[in-house]
Amino acid sequence: MSARWLEDELNGAGIQAERRTKHKAKKPLGRRRLETLTADAETGEAGDDIIRRLMALGHITEVVAELKSGKEATAYVARGPHGSVLVKLYRDLEARSFKRDGVYREGQVILDQRAARAMASRSRKGLEMLQAGWVSAEYAHLWHLWSAGLQVPEPLVGPSPFEYSATTPAVLMRLIGTEDQPAPRLSDAPLTPEEARNAWKQSVQGMADLLRLGYAHGDYSTYNLLWWENTVTIIDFPQLTTRQNPNFTELLRRDAQSLATSFRKHGIQADGETTLREVQRRAAGQGPAPRVVLP
Template sequence: MSAQWHHASEDFWDDHPEAPRRRSKKKPLGRRQLAHLTSTDDIDVQDDIIRRLQDLGHITEVVAELKSGKEATAYVARGPRGSVLLKLYRDLEARSFKDDSVYRAGQVILDVRAKRAMEGRTRKGLEMLQHDWVNAEYARLWQLWQAGLPVPEPLVGPHPYDYAQTVPAVLMRLVGTEDDVAPRLSDAPLTPEQAQSAWRQSVQGMADLLRLGYAHGDYSTYNLLWWEDTVTIIDFPQLTTRQNPHFRDLLARDAQSLVTSFRKHGIQADADATLREVQRRALGPAPTPRLLLP
């Protein structure tokens, strides 16, 4: 993630830490009401983000709310390319999870004023953090999908200019169907054979991330989907690289989280042994890359 896309006029920085603070009257936007997302008749009621996504041709309508989490709410939508998973982030101030410093450690921000605004969490700094958080998920989703990892297909991009226009939304292909959306592994009823298969796939997925130099940061059955006996990895804005001084700790935490969350499915594994297996597999052959269609 970087802030190099910020090339605004000087007044953009009028609230940096050394300048007088202006109190914003805008209320932080949290969970959107489904009625506002699905309305098509009243322009004063329909959500402006949905209207923008429709104008850009990414979606035609929002069908239902799927799940609400700490940072965002997921919705099922429809678009020109079929069923869409629409992830709408809350404003940073409205999230229950706000401190992302452990994931951002080691990040290089070349623009000094941008760095100062982000660290000071000024109004503009929070806006930049919001854009970086969303754009990072798109960028990493594209990288992982093209590398052949089992992740949802991103539906906007791959050029950053395209997906920057959708902030605070991330659009990806829906895993499953509108009537039967893929459940999280934490919620999926598995036979013993399916549990063993899901475990092997999940360990391999963590190894494939490590091969690319990433620790997921929140790797457990809560961020893995199960559909047609296949594991799909989700939730990528907090991915960290080896430049992060906390990388080893986050990687070890991922292994522990995976082991702990799989106990529900009867898998008894050791976190240290799992981490060693992930590191061993990361030295093996990579998945077959996907080719972008022209």
């Protein structure tokens, strides 16, 4: 899968989302309360229309807990036909504290000029398209990285944009850990010195694997790395950027610095430039074995 393929996928998903948009004003949705997402005991229906849609599509059967609330989305633990699911539910762009997303989108080619103008002006329709694009980007990146063999959560909807565009503003992936004990972020995990060294090596390798595919994560640190059964899992991909982005080199350098800085609490003493050189050296080597994605 190429960066151009991803670009075409995201363009297609964004245009589909525009066509489905209902032309009516609505209050921007921020963090959803758990009680509105869970099904009523008598009716069996959830109070939130997005969750009802996910249930109607057969992706989940119930929401059981809130896991984590971040600057742009809240993660919930749910159950589905194939086990435990993590539902990442994005806030509307107007309700998000993280709004400076242009630096990550530079270099992208939007084939629909009308859509490009709407997104650039951040009109109501443009914001809705940006929201759909943000969700579609995470799905597309997850599928690309998962099939390439990287240690990322398994996406549970797709790989066709037609399938995953129907879940906007939610991204569904397999839960890392268990319902009773979801995997902690590396920033929160208590590590022994040996575990810290192991986690550091895996984290550097993960960044190198991304670079080998032509990507910079854009927010790579222990806050976006999970630790479960001595394995590091990379998360949070909507801001992933390619070499077409004029900010690519700076974002890559910033990732290396963020990784080095965030690991200091675990006793790893490394600087950003040394980390970047090691990432670049490893990126020239062989990558992980690709996964087979069944139809």
